Amino acid sequence: MNTQEEISKHEVLQQQCLMRRRSERGSYHYDQLNVYFNELTNEYRSRWFSGRSRNSMSFRGDATYALESLVEDRVAKFISQGEDNGYELIDRVVCNFADVPFSKFAGAKLAPITLDKLNKTSEWTDSAHTVFIPYCHGEHVCIRIGMQDAFSVQCMNEQGVIIQLKPKDEAKLRQMVRLQEYETFVIEAILTPHGITFLDLLCVNGVPLKWPFRKRMALLSKLIKEPKILTGLISPANIDVYTPDMTLRIEPVKRPISGYAVKSLKAPVNLDDVVITPVIEQHFIVRIYPSHNRDVQERELRNNGLMKLSLLIPGHHKNQPWIEVGTMIAKLGHEQFHLVKCDGIKNGRLINPKPFNDDAMADYLREEDASVLEQLERNWALTLNYELSSVTR
Numbered sequence: 001m002n003t004q005e006e007i008s009k010h011e012v013l014q015q016q017c018l019m020r021r022r023s024e025r026g027s028y029h030y031d032q033l034n035v036y037f038n039e040l041t042n043e044y045r046s047r048w049f050s051g052r053s054r055n056s057m058s059f060r061g062d063a064t065y066a067l068e069s070l071v072e073d074r075v076a077k078f079i080s081q082g083e084d085n086g087y088e089l090i091d092r093v094v095c096n097f098a099d100v101p102f103s104k105f106a107g108a109k110l111a112p113i114t115l116d117k118l119n120k121t122s123e124w125t126d127s128a129h130t131v132f133i134p135y136c137h138g139e140h141v142c143i144r145i146g147m148q149d150a151f152s153v154q155c156m157n158e159q160g161v162i163i164q165l166k167p168k169d170e171a172k173l174r175q176m177v178r179l180q181e182y183e184t185f186v187i188e189a190i191l192t193p194h195g196i197t198f199l200d201l202l203c204v205n206g207v208p209l210k211w212p213f214r215k216r217m218a219l220l221s222k223l224i225k226e227p228k229i230l231t232g233l234i235s236p237a238n239i240d241v242y243t244p245d246m247t248l249r250i251e252p253v254k255r256p257i258s259g260y261a262v263k264s265l266k267a268p269v270n271l272d273d274v275v276i277t278p279v280i281e282q283h284f285i286v287r288i289y290p291s292h293n294r295d296v297q298e299r300e301l302r303n304n305g306l307m308k309l310s311l312l313i314p315g316h317h318k319n320q321p322w323i324e325v326g327t328m329i330a331k332l333g334h335e336q337f338h339l340v341k342c343d344g345i346k347n348g349r350l351i352n353p354k355p356f357n358d359d360a361m362a363d364y365l366r367e368e369d370a371s372v373l374e375q376l377e378r379n380w381a382l383t384l385n386y387e388l389s390s391v392t393r
Contacts, residue, residue: 010038010039010040010041011036011037011038011039011045012036012037012039013034013035013036014035014036014037014044014071015033015034015035015071015075016032016033016034016035016091017032017033017075017078017079017089017091018030018031018032018089018090018091019031019032019078019079019082019083019087019088019089019090020087020088020090021082021085021086021087021088027052028052028053029050029051029052030050030051030052030053030057031048031049031050031078031082031087032048032049032050032057033046033047033048033049033074033075033078034046034047034049035047035071035074035075043064043065043066044064044065044066044067044068044070044071045062045063045064045065046062046063046065046071046074046075047059047061047062048060048061048062048078091151106271106272106273106274106275107142107156107158107160107274107275108140108142108158108188108202108274108275108276108277109140109158109274109275109276109277110140110158110261110277110278110279111276111277111278111279112278112279112280112281113262113278113279113280114382114385114386114389115242115382115383115385115386116386116389118241118242118280118382124236124262124278124280125236125239125241126236127235127236127237128265129264129265129266130236130262130263130264130265131213131214131233131234131235131236131262131263131265132233132234132235132236132239132260132261132262132263132280133197133199133232133233133234133260133261133263134232134234134257134259134260135190135192135197135199135257135258135259135260135261135279136190136192136193136194136197136255136257136258136343136352137192137258137283137341137343137352137354138190138191138192138193138197139157139163139190139191140157140158140188140189140190140277141155141156141157141158141163141188141189141190141191142155142156142186142187142188142189142202142275143155143165143173143186143187143189144156144184144185144186144187145173145176145184145185145186145187146183146184147176147183147184151174153165153170153173153174155191165191166191168195169191169195169196172195172196172224173196173224175224175225176223176224176225177222177223177225183205184204184205184206185201185203185204185223186201186202186203187200187201187202187220188200188201188202188275188277190261194255198217198220198224198226198229199261199263199277200213200216200217200220200263200269200275200277201216201217201219201220201223202269202271202275203269203271204219208268208269208270208271209268209269210268210269211268212265212266213263213264213265213266213267214230214233214265216269217229217230217233218230234260239260241260241280241282241382242382242383243380243383244282244284244380246377248344249284249343249344249345249351249376250344250345250346250373250376251345251346251347252344252346252351255343255351255352256282256343256344256351257282257343258281258282258283258343258352259279259280259281259282259283260279260280260282261277261278261279262277262278262279262280263277280382281341281381281382282343282381282382283341283342283343283381284341284342284343284344284375284376284379284380284381285339285340285341285356285361285365285379285381285384286313286325286339286340286341286342286350286353286372286375286376286379287313287338287339287362287365287366287367287368287375288311288312288313288325288326288338288339288340288353289311289312289313289314289322289338290309290310290311290312290328290330290336290337290338291309291310291312291322292307292308292309292310293307293308293309293310293327295308301329302332305331305332306329306330306331306332307329307330307331307332307334308327308328308329308330309327309328309329309330310324310326310327311324311325311326311327311328311340311350311353312324312325313325313372313375314367314369316369323348323372325345325348325349325350325372326340326342326349326350326353328340328353328354328355330355335355335357337355337356337357338362339355339356339357339358339361339362339365340353340354340355340356341353341354341356341381342354342376344376345372345373345376348372350372360388361384361385361388364387364388364391365379365384
């Protein structure tokens, strides 16, 4: 929507109503009302736009409200007056769940499975009991979606903090099929830089699903209109999780996975406690030396409370004492770290490096007189963690 009206950085979109009227000649006219909450002043502001195209509406006016009830009156009046004038409501988005707090839901967590457990319990990798969902590193979340009189979405991470979905991810969810018998959903997922990896459909209309896992995912696939949800499920019989396939992680053609979420084929969803999803992590651990990278992005990053780090390893040559194997954006004043987990290496750079804070592992994994490629070959996380546990027993 093109407009010269500037939106404050403190304002968060709360509601959006779009109405449309068709003339006798077949042309359309649009009216849109946006409602924002100002986190600095704790006030609400409505903004009205109109035009012949939903992508190029003009700003018509705004108003400020101290109470949410007054905002609801404004929205109701906007819709009723529009309908009286021949408009129809074609889209409405509500960005909060004031009537159904997420706090009633205990949440979900990922729980890494150790090599020791894998060796002792064959059911983890038995295709008669479990199925694997490959994933890339990201933020593990639960997403609640409402489809009553308006589309609503709320996203909560493992720490119970409500987070904002990226516009492209929210747009994908807004395309969900609206089935009359289903009004609310809770979806378990991982948010990655490339999109959403769906792990489970936990409940519908507030009721935890007792269905087998594939039936839950079949409904989710239908709702999201995404057949890859089902085709992306992998049988453990086809996977060797114990050793890395280096052909897929050294100079890979496509992004390597970071692990497999393990789902029971038969167990129902239990929302009486935190939902635990076991994962078999598939990454490497490397000792690095982070250094502040003061490049052309320095000022912009600092203004946003961020900094860029160069990830270095010893070069062991007089003319090249240090070798940069990657970069990372971190918060100013971040916790110090000397280990990273990564998914492989391409063009001499670590793929998807993330801080790995583990004091025992940092003490165990000493600096090595080896190239980063040689370090990866001997530092497969599943095996390395098993080595450490054997030493500390």
